[in-house]
Amino acid sequence: MPDLSRIRPAGADRLGLAPEVRLGLTLLASLAALAADDLWAAATLLAASGLYLILQARLRTIALAYLFFGAMAMTALGCLWLLSFVFPALKEASPAAVIVPFSRLGVSVNMVLPLALHASLSGLVGTMNRLPIPGLVKLPMLVTIRFIPTFINDFSQLRQAVRLRFRGRAGLLFWCRRPFLWWRIFFMPLVVRLIRSADELAVAAELKGLSAETDFGRAPIILKKADRATLALGAAAVTAASILQVFHAAG
Amino acid sequence: MLLVEKLGYRHAHAANWALNGIDLELRPGRALLVCGHSGSGKSTLLSVLSGLAPHYLKGELRGRVSLDGEEPARLTLSEWGRRAGLMMQNPEAQFLAASVEEELLLTLRCRDVPARRAAELTADRLERFGLEAIAGQSVFQLSEGQKQKVVLAALTALKPKMLLLDEPSANLDPDSMAELGLTLAGLKEEGLTMVIADHRLSWLDGLCEQALVLENGAAARQGGWDMLKDPDLRKTFALRSIDPPARPAFGPGGGPGGGPGGPTDEARDGLIMENLSFAYPGRPELFSNLNGEFKCGLVTVLTGPSGQGKTTLAKVLCGLEKPGGGRVRFRADGGHAADQCQVILQNADHQLYMASVRAEMDLSLGVQSGKMRKYPETDSILADFGLKELAERHPQSLSGGEKQRLTAAAGLAAGARFLVLDEPTSGLDGLNLRLMADQIRQAAARGPAVLVVTHDLELAGLCADALLTLPG
Numbered sequence: 001m002p003d004l005s006r007i008r009p010a011g012a013d014r015l016g017l018a019p020e021v022r023l024g025l026t027l028l029a030s031l032a033a034l035a036a037d038d039l040w041a042a043a044t045l046l047a048a049s050g051l052y053l054i055l056q057a058r059l060r061t062i063a064l065a066y067l068f069f070g071a072m073a074m075t076a077l078g079c080l081w082l083l084s085f086v087f088p089a090l091k092e093a094s095p096a097a098v099i100v101p102f103s104r105l106g107v108s109v110n111m112v113l114p115l116a117l118h119a120s121l122s123g124l125v126g127t128m129n130r131l132p133i134p135g136l137v138k139l140p141m142l143v144t145i146r147f148i149p150t151f152i153n154d155f156s157q158l159r160q161a162v163r164l165r166f167r168g169r170a171g172l173l174f175w176c177r178r179p180f181l182w183w184r185i186f187f188m189p190l191v192v193r194l195i196r197s198a199d200e201l202a203v204a205a206e207l208k209g210l211s212a213e214t215d216f217g218r219a220p221i222i223l224k225k226a227d228r229a230t231l232a233l234g235a236a237a238v239t240a241a242s243i244l245q246v247f248h249a250a251g
Numbered sequence: 252m253l254l255v256e257k258l259g260y261r262h263a264h265a266a267n268w269a270l271n272g273i274d275l276e277l278r279p280g281r282a283l284l285v286c287g288h289s290g291s292g293k294s295t296l297l298s299v300l301s302g303l304a305p306h307y308l309k310g311e312l313r314g315r316v317s318l319d320g321e322e323p324a325r326l327t328l329s330e331w332g333r334r335a336g337l338m339m340q341n342p343e344a345q346f347l348a349a350s351v352e353e354e355l356l357l358t359l360r361c362r363d364v365p366a367r368r369a370a371e372l373t374a375d376r377l378e379r380f381g382l383e384a385i386a387g388q389s390v391f392q393l394s395e396g397q398k399q400k401v402v403l404a405a406l407t408a409l410k411p412k413m414l415l416l417d418e419p420s421a422n423l424d425p426d427s428m429a430e431l432g433l434t435l436a437g438l439k440e441e442g443l444t445m446v447i448a449d450h451r452l453s454w455l456d457g458l459c460e461q462a463l464v465l466e467n468g469a470a471a472r473q474g475g476w477d478m479l480k481d482p483d484l485r486k487t488f489a490l491r492s493i494d495p496p497a498r499p500a501f502g503p504g505g506g507p508g509g510g511p512g513g514p515t516d517e518a519r520d521g522l523i524m525e526n527l528s529f530a531y532p533g534r535p536e537l538f539s540n541l542n543g544e545f546k547c548g549l550v551t552v553l554t555g556p557s558g559q560g561k562t563t564l565a566k567v568l569c570g571l572e573k574p575g576g577g578r579v580r581f582r583a584d585g586g587h588a589a590d591q592c593q594v595i596l597q598n599a600d601h602q603l604y605m606a607s608v609r610a611e612m613d614l615s616l617g618v619q620s621g622k623m624r625k626y627p628e629t630d631s632i633l634a635d636f637g638l639k640e641l642a643e644r645h646p647q648s649l650s651g652g653e654k655q656r657l658t659a660a661a662g663l664a665a666g667a668r669f670l671v672l673d674e675p676t677s678g679l680d681g682l683n684l685r686l687m688a689d690q691i692r693q694a695a696a697r698g699p700a701v702l703v704v705t706h707d708l709e710l711a712g713l714c715a716d717a718l719l720t721l722p723g
Binding site for chain 2: 142146149153154157158161164165166167174178181184185188192196201202206207208210
C-alpha cells in the first residue's frame with residue numbers, strides 16, 4: 001500500500017507545515033488584518049506574512065502573484081483618482097486610509113498562496129471538517145483554494161499566447177496609440193478562462209459528490225516542531241500588531 | 252441496461268432543442284459511439300446521460316433516461332455519479348487534488364468510503380492502471396494519456412455501471428490511443444456500459460458495437476458499427492475515416508519537397524535548425540543535435556509520442572524558448588524566426604480577444620498592416636474557413652471546433668515567414684479536417700514555411716510535404 005503521508009505537491013515548501021496550521025494562521029492573519037487600521041500595525045502584519053510566503057513559494061510564483069496584485073491595486077488607485085474629481089474629499093484622505101486596505105489584500109495574498117500551493121486538498125477538507133465552518137462556506141472555500149493553481153496556469157499560458165501572436169507586430173507606436181486594445185487583448189481571454197475554469201471546477205466537484213456533508217474523517221492533529229515554531233511566530237506577529245494598533249494608534 | 256426514450260433537451264434561455272427525440276438501448280458490457288458534425292449535440296447528450304443536464308446546467312428535459320431502472324432525474328447528481336462516470340474532453344478540469352494519489356483518495360472520500368478502505372482502493376487502482384510510478388506526481392505535470400488514466404482509475408474505483416467519454420482521443424498520439432483502447436476494452440469485459448463521443452473513429456473499431464450519428468440534435472442514423480463502413484454515410488455526416496490512417500509515405504525522414512532530411516532545394520529559402528538542443532532547468536535533455544530545414548512554401552508535419560518535446564521544439568524555433576545549444580536562422584538572410592513567425596496554439600480560448608468573429612479577423616489584419624479598420628478581405632477569409640455565417644457572433648460563444656478554425660484563420664491572415672500550427676484539428680469533424688488541411692496548404696503556397704505539430708495522421712496524410720518525427 002502506498003505511503004499516503006509522503007504526498008506533497010511540488011514547490012519550494014521549506015516549512016512543510018500541517019494543513020491545520022496553515023489554515024489556522026490564515027484565519028488568524030485575516031482577522032488581525034481586518035481589525036488593524038493603524039499603518040504600523042498593518043505594515044507589521046504585511047511584513048510577517050511576507051516572510052511566511054517567501055519561505056514557502058518560489059520567487060517566480062511570488063512575483064507573478066504580486067504582478068497581478070499590483071495591477072489590481074493600480075487599477076483601484078486610478079479609479080480612486082478619477083473619483084476624487086467628483087468627490088474632492090477623497091483627495092484629503094490620509095496615506096493610511098489608502099495604504100491600509102491594500103495591505104489587507106497583500107496579507108491575503110501572502111497567506112492564501114502557500115495554502116493553495118502546498119496544503120493538500122484532502123488534508124484541508126479534513127481540517128475544515130474539524131472546524132465549526134458551515135458547509136455552505138466550506139465548499140466555495142475549497143473550490144477557491146483549488147482554483148489558484150489553475151489560475152496561475154491559465155495566466156502563464158495566456159501570457160505565452162499573447163507573446164506568440166503579437167510579439168514584433170505593428171510596432172510600439174501602434175500599441176501606444178491603442179492602450180485599451182492592449183488591455184482587451186490581455187484581460188478578455190483571462191476573464192473568459194477564469195469563468196470557464198471556475199465552472200469546470202464546480203462541475204468536477206459536483207460530479208465527484210463533494211458536498212457540504214462530505215465527511216473526511218477526524219484524524220488527530222499532530223504538530224511537528226516547525227508547526228509549533230511557526231504558530232508561535234505567527235502569534236507573536238499578531239500580538240505585536242495588536243500592541244501597535246492599541247498604543248501607536250492611540251498615541 | 253441503458254434506456255433512452257424520446258429524449259429532448261433545451262439549454263436554459265435557448266429557443267431550439269439541442270437534443271430531440273432520441274431513442275437508445277444499450278446492454279451492459281456494450282459500447283456505443285456517438286458521432287456527427289461539430290455542434291450536432293454529442294457533448295449535450297453526454298451531459299444529459301451524466302446527469303449534469305439538467306441538474307447542473309438547468310434547461311428543460313423531456314423524455315426519459317434510465318440505467319437498470321434508475322433515472323438521473325430522480326437521484327442527486329452525486330448519487331447518479333456513482334452509477335455513471337463522465338470523463339470530460341479536458342481531463343485536467345476534473346482534478347480537484349494536487350497529486351495523482353491524492354486525487355484517487357479524494358474521489359473515494361467524497362463518496363463516503365472510510366479512510367482505510369479508500370487507501371486500499373487507491374492502491375488497487377494505482378496498480379491496475381499502472382500509475383504507481385507517478386503516484387506522487389503533480390496532476391498538472393502529466394501527459395494527456397496519463398491524465399485520462401487517472402480520471403478512469405478514479406471513476407472506476409467504485410464500480411460504476413456506465414462510463415461516458417467525451418472526445419477521449421482528441422489530444423492523444425496514436426500509441427496512447429491504442430493504449431486507451433486496450434484499457435477501455437478491459438473495463439468493458441468487467442461489464443461496464445460505455446458511451447463514447449468522438450470524431451476519430453478508427454481506434455474504436457472493435458471496441459464499439461453500436462453507433463449513433465447525430466445531426467442537429469436528432470438521431471440521423473443508428474445501428475451497428477458496420478453502418479459506418481458506408482463511405483456515402485461518412486461523407487454525408489462529415490465523419491472521419493474508420494480505417495487507421497497510414498503514416499505519409501516519404502523518403503527517409505523527409506518529403507518530396509525537401510523538408511528536414513529530405514532532398515535539398517538550394518534555391519528555396521527556409522528556416523534552418525543547426526545542432527539544436529534543449530532541456531528545461533533541472534531536467535534531462537528533450538532533444539539534442541537536431542538538424543534540418545523547414546522549406547518556405549512547404550508544409551512540414553512534426554509528429555512523435557506525447558511528452559517528447561514537439562511543442563517545445565516549435566517554441567525554440569520561434570524564439571520563445573532559448574536553445575541549450577545550436578541555432579535557428581533563415582537560409583536567405585540569416586535572420587531569426589522570432590519576429591517573423593505566427594503560432595496558432597491548441598487552446599483557442601487563449602487567442603480570442605474581440606467581441607465578434609469579424610472584429611477578430613480585422614484585429615489580425617490590422618496588427619499585420621499597422622492600421623485598425625474594417626478590412627474587405629475579412630469576409631472571403633471567413634468564407635474560406637466556413638465561418639462567414641458566424642461573423643457577428645462573439646468568438647467565445649462558438650463551439651470548440653469553430654473556435655479552432657477562427658484562431659487558425661486569424662493566425663494565417665496575420666501573415667508570417669514561419670507559421671506554426673499546434674494540433675489544429677484535435678476537435679474537428681471530417682469535413683472541417685479536410686477544410687483545415689486545404690487552408691494549411693494554401694497558406695504554405697503563399698510563401699511561408701509551415702510547421703504543423705500534430706498527432707493526427709489523417710491531417711498529416713492530407714497536407715504534409717515532409718514529415719519530422721521526434722524519437723520517443
